[in-house]
Amino acid sequence: MAARRGLFVAPFDALADPRVVGELAARAEAAGWEALFVWDHVQYGERVRDVADVWTCCAAVAMRTTTMLTGPMVTPLARRRPHVLARQAASLAVLSQGRFVLxxxxxxxxxxxxxxFGDQTSPSVRASMLDEGLEVLTGLLSGESVHHDGEHYRAHGVRFSPAPRVPIWIGGRFRNARPMRRAARHDGFFVIGQSTPDDxxxxxxxxxxxxxxDDFAVVLDLQPDVDPTPWLDSADWVLTRVGPFDIDLDAAFALADAGPAS
Structure with missing residues (x-):
């Protein structure tokens, strides 16, 4: 089965307005795109001036579409509180009527x-926080009572409701084994830095x-000038990137209106 197609949008500069991202999503859905995922950053270097909040953008996409998947791709869990993230994810899953992917x-x-911002900079510590945070997060999203007393997080006899189904896709760089092991415990793997379909x-x-x-999703993104055809049989989702630098709003809408290239 050929891969499904979506957009992978950096909400920067010309797209740093959730209303514009929502309009882009509505036009993309009408043209046949099946998802619009949003980058999650609070800043992105000197070439990017304006940045929109990922959760507000996902809410705008959910409100302006009826079939399209949306979600952050990807959020660094070590920068989030797992219980707050669980509430955000559950609310977006309800708002989108089950079209939210975390x-x-x-x-x-x-x-x-x-x-x-004083957040953890050590990759090894962030990895430890990620694994422990996922344990707390998935427990809370299950609707079951969570008892956790770990190195980084605590949850003492708490149960969250509502507990809608929220697929979790783990992002990781190609050839790094640990993200793939982590992803295999969840619902999908967003591959970063692949070079060929053989990868x-x-x-x-x-x-x-x-x-x-069989329901596990292998996901990748490509630049808009790359022919997606060779990739369609190797992945479950092939996303087309919009941004991050010098975003041309007319070009972004033209890409959305054109629909998937293949």
């Missing part, structure tokens, strides 16, 4: 996005070795 990853401090084939082999089921 993309989660380690995050990258290449522009000082963590250090500038995705090798990812699938590794994921199969970890015992993922």
């Amino acid at each position: 993309g989660i990853g380690l995050g990258d401090d290449w522009v000082g996005e963590f250090g500038a 995705i084939a090798s990812v699938r082999v590794t994921l199969d070795e970890h015992g993922v089921d």
